[in-house]
Amino acid sequence: LKIYFEGTVDWRMDVNRLRCSPKFFNCPRYDSVLTHDANNEPVFMQLLFVFTYQVGDQVLPLALIQPYTCLPPSQRDIDLELIRLQLGTTSKFIPARSIIRGALLAPTFNNSNHYHLVDVVDTDMFLRTRVLFPSDFLIGTHSYRW
DSSP states (O other), X not given: OEEEEEOTTTOOEEEEEOOEEEEEXXXXXXXXXXXXXTTSOEEEEEEEEEEEEXXXXXXXXXXXXXXXXXXXXXXXXXXXXXXXXXXOSOOEEEXXXXXXXXXXXXXXXXXXXXXXEOTTSSHHHHHHHHHHSOHHHHTTOOOOXX
16 A cells, blocks of 8 residues: 655655555564544554445545554653554554554564554654654653543
């Protein structure tokens, strides 16, 4: 899936190539994305399946996703300014056009459902993360709306 998005740094169009496959080079690969929910709030989700649905002469691209929830930061997360997300247990369908961009999440290795958001992948993700997670969240004095 190719996602074109406008960068927050220089306002130029950029592209992410996202994958969701149970056998990507014989290993499962399900990329994560930043998308809008029903309330137009940005949320992180794992991409499970992408398909198109045709209604009359209109083709609707849809995605099956599994949302992440934001967890309160541990002391180590606060010290290292890490954002911890937990993979949810439910899945739902969303319009694929609501995907903003891809997101890199790294496993924490102490819990199979916990991930850290890697915000230093590029400047665009760094700036988006600073808007989504204000500095008081990163120091543990703010509870995030998720």
